[in-house]
Amino acid sequence: MQNSLHTKSPFYLKKCFLCFLFFWSTVPSFGFTGNTDSTRNSTLEDAAEYLRTLPKPDSSIFWPNIRPEYLLENLQLYVQRPAYAFESRNTNFCGYTALSFVTLDHDPLGFVKLLVQLYKEGKAQMGRAVFEPSEAVRNMAGNLKYKGMLDINPATQMWFLTLADHFKGYLNLFNKRYDRGDENRMWAATNFAKFNRMLRRLFDWKVEARGADLVRPSVDDIYTFLEKKLKKGTVFLYLNNRLLYKKKHVATRFGIPTHYVLLLDISHENDIVHITYTDGARKTSQQISTGLLKKIIYGITFCTERK
Amino acid sequence: MQKIIYHIIIAFFLCSIMACSTPGKNFATRYYNENKEMLDSIRNRFRNYYAIRPFHLQFEDRNFRYISFEMLTDSSRHIYGFDLLEKDFADTLEKYNYPAAEIIGLAADMRLIHCTWISKLDYYENRQQKSLVFISMRNSHLNSFLNGEKYYALAFFNDRQFFDKQGRLTDKTERRRMREINGQVFYRITDRICYAITGNFR
Numbered sequence: 001m002q003n004s005l006h007t008k009s010p011f012y013l014k015k016c017f018l019c020f021l022f023f024w025s026t027v028p029s030f031g032f033t034g035n036t037d038s039t040r041n042s043t044l045e046d047a048a049e050y051l052r053t054l055p056k057p058d059s060s061i062f063w064p065n066i067r068p069e070y071l072l073e074n075l076q077l078y079v080q081r082p083a084y085a086f087e088s089r090n091t092n093f094c095g096y097t098a099l100s101f102v103t104l105d106h107d108p109l110g111f112v113k114l115l116v117q118l119y120k121e122g123k124a125q126m127g128r129a130v131f132e133p134s135e136a137v138r139n140m141a142g143n144l145k146y147k148g149m150l151d152i153n154p155a156t157q158m159w160f161l162t163l164a165d166h167f168k169g170y171l172n173l174f175n176k177r178y179d180r181g182d183e184n185r186m187w188a189a190t191n192f193a194k195f196n197r198m199l200r201r202l203f204d205w206k207v208e209a210r211g212a213d214l215v216r217p218s219v220d221d222i223y224t225f226l227e228k229k230l231k232k233g234t235v236f237l238y239l240n241n242r243l244l245y246k247k248k249h250v251a252t253r254f255g256i257p258t259h260y261v262l263l264l265d266i267s268h269e270n271d272i273v274h275i276t277y278t279d280g281a282r283k284t285s286q287q288i289s290t291g292l293l294k295k296i297i298y299g300i301t302f303c304t305e306r307k
Numbered sequence: 308m309q310k311i312i313y314h315i316i317i318a319f320f321l322c323s324i325m326a327c328s329t330p331g332k333n334f335a336t337r338y339y340n341e342n343k344e345m346l347d348s349i350r351n352r353f354r355n356y357y358a359i360r361p362f363h364l365q366f367e368d369r370n371f372r373y374i375s376f377e378m379l380t381d382s383s384r385h386i387y388g389f390d391l392l393e394k395d396f397a398d399t400l401e402k403y404n405y406p407a408a409e410i411i412g413l414a415a416d417m418r419l420i421h422c423t424w425i426s427k428l429d430y431y432e433n434r435q436q437k438s439l440v441f442i443s444m445r446n447s448h449l450n451s452f453l454n455g456e457k458y459y460a461l462a463f464f465n466d467r468q469f470f471d472k473q474g475r476l477t478d479k480t481e482r483r484r485m486r487e488i489n490g491q492v493f494y495r496i497t498d499r500i501c502y503a504i505t506g507n508f509r
Binding site: 070083089090145148151152184245281282283284286287 | 385
């Protein structure tokens with residue numbers, strides 16, 4: 001799954017302009033800002049009960065390529081095997097995946113109802129965001145292929161495409177309208193400021209952010225910082241995935257963050273840090289040096305309950 | 308004088324073209340045929356060991372000394388780093404009930420042909436789950452100053468695939484649609500094995 005910033009722009013000027021916009025648009029991300037809440041509004045059992053009583057919906061005129069039986073099958077997956085709900089490969093949906101795990105965990109019933117409403121009416125509201133996806137997106141949902149488990153999860157396709165269609169950041173400036181294949185391109189990319197904005201619009205939480213798209217957060221002891229924040233709330237990391245996996249194949253590589261993950265646990269032993277995070281369907285745990293941890297993290301988003 | 312300048316310009320253009328070009332089908336097919344026995348053996352052994360306990364294996368460095376070993380379960384993935392010169396790798400494999408000697412042998416053979424990554428990829432056809440073995444290799448012929456580093460990736464399917472006239476892997480139901488693996492179009496070597504020259508090694 002995975003690279004959020006596939007910079008495939010063919011024009012040098014476009015890149016220059018993007019660089020300029022980056023500095024202009026990410027400034028608010030440096031300090032502590034924002035809003036959220038991490039109490040659970042419902043349980044998986046509530047959602048399971050709702051799905052048991054939900055009659056099979058008619059085929060939707062808004063989502064012509066999503067068959068109702070597959071939609072229901074996918075909604076059942078959210079309840080029965082939530083870890084698999086948002087798995088995808090070769091897309092720029094990682095930002096949406098990371099926040100979807102929290103959405104489902106926070107209010108499974110609300111989330112399932114939202115998707116049913118979106119399917120039936122072609123529009124729905126979550127938090128302060130009113131989704132009314134474009135026709136191009138509605139026609140594509142259900143038809144995405146070669147994306148791993150996402151191929152057989154039309155509700156997740158509908159949700160990711162709707163999020164990408166609704167929220168826009170500077171990375172999406174030159175590709176705002178969906179065309180086939182755009183899920184791998186800049187249309188779906190998520191810069192750090194956009195990611196934080198999505199959280200603030202979707203949840204009534206207090207959202208704090210450190211770091212930026214090309215500048216690492218100025219935190220002296222990043223391990224202690226993350227450990228402290230994780231005890232108090234939900235932590236998302238914006239990191240350089242290529243560096244995390246590729247390590248030393250190439251001598252030099254321009255460092256840019258490409259991936260969002262939801263941090264679940266962090267501990268350390270001497271100079272080695274054990275981090276556990278959700279990445280696609282699997283909970284991933286990995287040992288890395290403190291030096292590499294500092295090198296790969298470009299953004300830290302921290303969400304807590306609003307008092 | 309003018310002639311010399313023309314010659315320098317032409318030489319410069321020729322060098323640029325050579326630096327930009329990547330080896331094509333000839334290189335890929337030749338490479339596969341030259342290493343066929345080893346590649347098929349790596350693929351078959353990987354499938355057998357994967358069936359015992361799922362894992363993915365990656366060489367992290369250019370000298371093929373450091374390994375990243377991913378232990379997989381249904382819902383989790385544990386990534387460990389090892390130095391092949393130390394004993395930890397074998398100890399850890401034994402601790403987690405992996406066939407240690409066999410996997411170390413597999414890693415040694417991967418190292419011989421500069422194979423950086425091996426994994427099993429799931430995909431779906433008519434909502435049915437299927438899988439392929441994905442292998443990528445480093446090769447000095449594929450790296451150029453201007454193009455950066457490229458990998459030679461092989462996909463081993465279990466059943467017959469379909470290709471268009473140019474040898475590109477196509478979708479089984481929509482023959483005019485290219486079937487991508489890791490976001491990349493693949494080309495035919497045999498009806499079950501395809502290749503791509505790609506910047507992504509996994």
